[in-house]
Amino acid sequence: KAGVTQTPRYLIKTRGQQVTLSCSPISGHRSVSWYQQTPGQGLQFLFEYFSETQRNKGNFPGRFSGRQFSNSRSEMNVSTLELGDSALYLCASSLEGNDSPLHFGNGTRLTVT
Amino acid sequence: EDQVTQSPEALRLQEGESSSLNCSYTVSGLRGLFWYRQDPGKGPEFLFTLYSAGEEKEKERLKATLTKKESFLHITAPKPEDSATYLCAVQALNNFNKFYFGSGTKLNVKP
Numbered sequence: 001k002a003g004v005t006q007t008p009r010y011l012i013k014t015r016g017q018q019v020t021l022s023c024s025p026i027s028g029h030r031s032v033s034w035y036q037q038t039p040g041q042g043l044q045f046l047f048e049y050f051s052e053t054q055r056n057k058g059n060f061p062g063r064f065s066g067r068q069f070s071n072s073r074s075e076m077n078v079s080t081l082e083l084g085d086s087a088l089y090l091c092a093s094s095l096e097g098n099d100s101p102l103h104f105g106n107g108t109r110l111t112v113t
Numbered sequence: 114e115d116q117v118t119q120s121p122e123a124l125r126l127q128e129g130e131s132s133s134l135n136c137s138y139t140v141s142g143l144r145g146l147f148w149y150r151q152d153p154g155k156g157p158e159f160l161f162t163l164y165s166a167g168e169e170k171e172k173e174r175l176k177a178t179l180t181k182k183e184s185f186l187h188i189t190a191p192k193p194e195d196s197a198t199y200l201c202a203v204q205a206l207n208n209f210n211k212f213y214f215g216s217g218t219k220l221n222v223k224p
Contacts, residue, residue: 042200042216045213050210103159104156106154
């Protein structure tokens with residue numbers, strides 16, 4: 001069974017630009033979550049989607065947004081990039097239900113210059 | 114507020130030297146506590162889920178235990194390939210779509 005796939009693996013952008021990251025969950029997983037990982041803050045929750053609906057959102061500015069498609073694939077967008085947005089962005093999928101850990105992709109490394 | 118604290122931040126062991134990693138948590142009703150392993154340049158890899166105090170799970174040289182306030186990841190006779198960052202996360206009963214992660218323990222096992 002294929003794991004969570006994130007594209008691209010690496011991105012370099014300049015301040016003020018916008019970026020879109022993509023995530024394909026494990027087949028059959030309908031919940032997709034996004035996390036930002038930085039050395040200083042660890043993993044911080046961005047948002048979670050299920051059946052194309054955002055069910056939960058973390059404490060990030062409105063420049064961070066996401067969406068989920070009918071095939072459960074998800075994208076996240078960051079507009080007006082800032083230097084502090086440089087991080088590893090991780091996508092995770094899970095089955096709905098009590099015994100459902102997150103299964104992570106290998107992330108997209110975003111560098112903002 | 115729900116939060117997770119892991120200690121130590123870094124741990125260096127000799128091959129075969131057993132030790133434990135700690136994960137302390139504050140959550141308004143625990144639904145589950147999760148342990149992950151993360152290798153450099155990769156996403157976290159799921160190891161265990163624990164649900165109630167007294168529960169234990171084992172996998173090869175790793176054993177995870179849970180109390181009402183903390184969890185331990187015991188590493189018995191570690192090998193260099195166990196070197197990684199170990200993360201724990203909690204899931205609250207009233208907000209199960211969001212996981213709270215600790216900042217991790219970076220384990221280095223020397224041959």
